[in-house]
Amino acid sequence: MQVLLQCVVSGILLGGLYAIIGIGLSIVFGIMKLTNIAHGTLMILSSFFIMVIVNNFIPNVFLAILVAIVLMVIVAFLFQKFLVNAVIDKGDEPALLVTFGVSICVQNILEIFFASNPQSLSATNKFAGGNIIETKLFSVPGSYFIDFVVAVIVIVALSIIMKRTDIGRAIRATSDNKRAAELMGVNTKVMFVVTMGIAMATATIAGYLVGSTFVFYSYSGSGYLIIAFGVVVIGGMGSLFGTLIGGILLGLVQLLGANFFGTGWQALTGYVFMLIILAVLPNGILGSGKRS
Amino acid sequence: MSEKDIILKVEDIEVKYGDFLAISDLSMEVERGKITTIIGANGAGKSTLLDTIMGLNKPTKGKIYMEGKDITKMKTNAIVRTGIGMAPEGSLVFEGMSVKENLLMGSYVPESRKKRAELFERVYSLFPVLKEKEKQAATFLSGGQRQMLAIARALMADPKIVICDEISLGLAPVIINDIFDKVKDINKEFGTTFIIVDQEVQRSVDNSDYSFVMVKGNIVMEGEPSKLDIDEVKDAFFGMNKYA
Numbered sequence: 001m002q003v004l005l006q007c008v009v010s011g012i013l014l015g016g017l018y019a020i021i022g023i024g025l026s027i028v029f030g031i032m033k034l035t036n037i038a039h040g041t042l043m044i045l046s047s048f049f050i051m052v053i054v055n056n057f058i059p060n061v062f063l064a065i066l067v068a069i070v071l072m073v074i075v076a077f078l079f080q081k082f083l084v085n086a087v088i089d090k091g092d093e094p095a096l097l098v099t100f101g102v103s104i105c106v107q108n109i110l111e112i113f114f115a116s117n118p119q120s121l122s123a124t125n126k127f128a129g130g131n132i133i134e135t136k137l138f139s140v141p142g143s144y145f146i147d148f149v150v151a152v153i154v155i156v157a158l159s160i161i162m163k164r165t166d167i168g169r170a171i172r173a174t175s176d177n178k179r180a181a182e183l184m185g186v187n188t189k190v191m192f193v194v195t196m197g198i199a200m201a202t203a204t205i206a207g208y209l210v211g212s213t214f215v216f217y218s219y220s221g222s223g224y225l226i227i228a229f230g231v232v233v234i235g236g237m238g239s240l241f242g243t244l245i246g247g248i249l250l251g252l253v254q255l256l257g258a259n260f261f262g263t264g265w266q267a268l269t270g271y272v273f274m275l276i277i278l279a280v281l282p283n284g285i286l287g288s289g290k291r292s
Numbered sequence: 293m294s295e296k297d298i299i300l301k302v303e304d305i306e307v308k309y310g311d312f313l314a315i316s317d318l319s320m321e322v323e324r325g326k327i328t329t330i331i332g333a334n335g336a337g338k339s340t341l342l343d344t345i346m347g348l349n350k351p352t353k354g355k356i357y358m359e360g361k362d363i364t365k366m367k368t369n370a371i372v373r374t375g376i377g378m379a380p381e382g383s384l385v386f387e388g389m390s391v392k393e394n395l396l397m398g399s400y401v402p403e404s405r406k407k408r409a410e411l412f413e414r415v416y417s418l419f420p421v422l423k424e425k426e427k428q429a430a431t432f433l434s435g436g437q438r439q440m441l442a443i444a445r446a447l448m449a450d451p452k453i454v455i456c457d458e459i460s461l462g463l464a465p466v467i468i469n470d471i472f473d474k475v476k477d478i479n480k481e482f483g484t485t486f487i488i489v490d491q492e493v494q495r496s497v498d499n500s501d502y503s504f505v506m507v508k509g510n511i512v513m514e515g516e517p518s519k520l521d522i523d524e525v526k527d528a529f530f531g532m533n534k535y536a
Contacts, residue, residue, distance in 0.1 A: 166400060173386050173397050180384040183346060185372035185401040185449065 006138045007259045011252035013140065016148030017213060019247025020206040021224055022231030023154065023240065024199035030238020031175040031195045034084065034095050038103035040225030042079075042200060045106050046072050046207030047121065047216050048114060054124055061124040061208075069204045076200035080193045088192065103221065110218035121211035128212055143213045150209060151247065154202055155240050162240070171195055175238065230274045236287020245285055250274070299324040299453060299485050300345070300376075305354030307337075307344050307509075314340045315509040318354075322453070322502075327479050327486045329496040332506035333529050338489045339381060341506070342457050345487075346378055347371045359452070373401050377451035379442035381458040381489075387431040391422055394430050394441055398448025407450055414482075415444040418474060436467035440474070447478065453485040454478075460490050468492075472499045493529050497522060507535055 025039045046068050053064040079102060087094035122128040127142030134140075162168035173181040174191040181188055210216060210224065227250070235246025250270050257269025277284065300322040307315040315337045322328050332338045343349045345356055347368040356364045358374045366374075377398075386394050395415060399408050416423040419440045425433065430441060439459065446454045456475070460468040476499070478484050490496045497503055497517045505513040505520075505528045512528050512535065513520065528535045 166396075166405065169389070169393055169397055170400060172389065172393075173400075176386040176388050177384050179348070180380060180386060181397070182348070182368040183372065183378045183380060183384075184397045184445070185369045186397075187367065187369045 002137055003259060004256075007255040008252065009138045009140060010144060011255035012248050013144035013148045013251070014255065015248030015251030016151035016244075017144070017206075017209055017247070018227055018231050018251050019235075019244045020147070020151040020154055020202060020209060022228040022235070022243050022247060023151075023158070024203040024206070025225075025228040026232040026235070026237055026239070026243045027158075027195060027202075028199045029232065031171055032084075032088065032192050033092070034088065034099070035092075036199070037096065037099040037225065038079075038106065038221075039099075039199070039203065039228055040223065041103040041106045041110075041221030042072070042075065043203040043207045043210065043224055044216055044218070044221040045075070045110065046200075046204035047211035048110060048119070048218075050124075050204075050208050050211065051119055051121055054121070061121075064124075065204065065208050068207070069201050072200040072204045073197045076196040077193055080196040084196070085189050085192060103225075107219055107221060114218050116217055116219065118215040118217060119211070120215045121208060122213070125212035143209075147209045147213060150205060151244065154205060155244050158198070158202070159240050167194065171198075226271075230270060233274050233284055234277045236284025239284070239286040242284055242286030249285075297323050299359060300487075301355075301357040302341070302345065303355045303357070305344060305351040305356065307340055307349055307351050313509060315344070315351075318510050320504055320511060320514070322485060322487060324452075324485055325479070325483045326501035327475065327488065327499065329488045329490060329500040329503045330506060331490070331493055331496045331503055331525060331529060333531065334491075336506040337509040338506055339457055340509075342378070342455050342487070342489065345371075345455065346376065369401075372449060372451075373403060375449075375452035376455065377446035377449045377453070378455040379439070379446045379457070379459070381461060383438040383442040385430040385433070385438050385441050385445070387429070389430055390427050391430055391433070391441060392426040394445050395422070395426075395448050398445035399450075401449055404448060404450045408448075411448050411450055415447050418447075418478060419444050435462050436464070436471070439463060439467075439471055443471070443474070443478075447484070451484065453487060455487045457489050458491065459488050460492060460495075468495070475499070493526055494522065497525065505529070507531070 025036055028034055028036045049068040049071050050064050053067050054061055058064045083098045084095055087098055125143060127146050130142050131139040132142040132145045162172055170186045171191050174186060174188045178188050230250050231243055231246040234249050235242030253273040254266045254270040258266035298321045302318060302320045304317050304319055305315060330338050340349060344351055347366055355362055358376060363371050363374055386397060399405055399411055421437060422441060422444055433441060475486055479486055497520060500517060502516055503520060504511050505525050507528050527533045
């Protein structure tokens with residue numbers, strides 16, 4: 001019973017981390033209808049940015065994250081403005097291939113500089129390694145707890161921005177009907193750049209949380225891309241709260257799978273669950289868009 | 293008509309879709325503060341013309357001027373800021389947004405954001421049903437309400453010109469009359485210029501101050517309602533007699 005309860009607690013909290021990994025992929029798909037294959041690699045790029053900044057320039061991790069966010073927003077601007085926007089009107093495939101190419105390039109650049117050595121940001125997170133709550137029935141790992149809280153804060157903040165600000169409404173309008181948005185005076189290509197910027201800012205926060213919770217490698221991005229896919233397929237592409245639900249369900253199912261069938265089954269149970277959701281609810285739990 | 297009275301001028305434009313010539317050497321002048329209708333059968337090039345004015349299509353030759361300013365090469369978002377609003381064909385409301393959010397999007401450009409409270413008051417007094425349904429998702433509105441929302445959303449930019457493409461598409465006659473009455477009220481009260489495309493010939497002529505008749509990408513006839521020969525307009529619309 002204790003083990004089961006611990007799996008449920010850890011699964012829910014791990015789901016927060018999964019959710020924040022998936023947010024960027026979800027909003028880019030929701031707004032631009034673009035599947036950003038480079039999402040996981042760009043998130044890991046931000047983990048490396050933070051590591052380099054903390055180790056060499058700014059020891060304060062919060063400032064380092066802020067600098068990394070700025071750097072990643074610049075990366076997003078260049079990526080979107082000069083690569084994706086150049087092909088986005090030419091159909092789905094060219095943009096998909098561009099993101100795939102960027103993913104391979106970034107991964108190779110990371111390997112040149114950092115080889116395939118394991119890296120970690122856990123030393124910068126004072127909650128890592130210990131439990132924040134301990135009872136007889138279960139404990140709450142500090143890093144998982146922080147991951148979950150940050151994910152909820154990011155998702156709530158993004159929802160408020162999308163609902164209450166002109167720029168947020170313009171992004172939603174672009175997603176809803178690009179032509180009508182242009183007729184309202186919205187520069188939709190600028191909205192795509194802003195969306196990619198928001199996605200990369202959230203990916204940077206995710207990059208820090210991933211790096212302070214687990215070890216990471218230059219090639220870790222593709223593994224996290226699969227997690228992000230799982231989250232958005234379950235929760236629904238383009239839905240912020242769907243992403244949180246998707247993350248929690250994926251984390252929960254994975255840890256319960258590991259508990260019942262053995263640790264080797266953790267990933268498999270998560271993705272079998274994803275396939276079931278895909279078959280029963282093709283748009284995910286809270287998704288409204290059509291999956292192409 | 294003096295230059296001062298002309299709010300929009302289209303000069304010898306040509307628009308192509310690949311090799312297909314959709315509009316050829318078309319010129320028109322729209323008078324400030326008037327309701328102008330564009331009449332033409334399907335495929336005459338009406339929507340292409342309106343999309344070109346809005347910058348959604350780029351002409352291969354010719355110029356478009358808004359209050360004397362060349363807007364031919366401007367992007368759509370910049371053209372909106374010159375004071376042209378559009379209620380597009382099929383309304384194109386933002387389905388996933390509430391009525392109020394749709395209206396807020398109408399005043400997205402910085403010039404109209406400052407006047408939002410006043411503009412909301414104006415559109416809600418013109419279309420009280422939108423006030424009643426402001427929290428409802430636009431996707432649940434009826435056809436007539438969607439058209440009202442599209443016009444109200446265009447008005448939220450406080451435009452000098454409102455372009456309505458296929459204003460009556462899919463609407464019941466009683467609702468169409470109601471919408472035309474609203475257009476006349478707005479035109480009379482605020483002096484807003486309207487350019488309207490409607491499929492029904494007689495109604496288009498009756499509700500306008502000036503009409504243009506389009507056939508195969510060009511204007512073949514124009515004039516005030518009293519000076520237009522309605523039988524000839526119908527011939528042009530249906531491609532009969534000399535328009536065959």
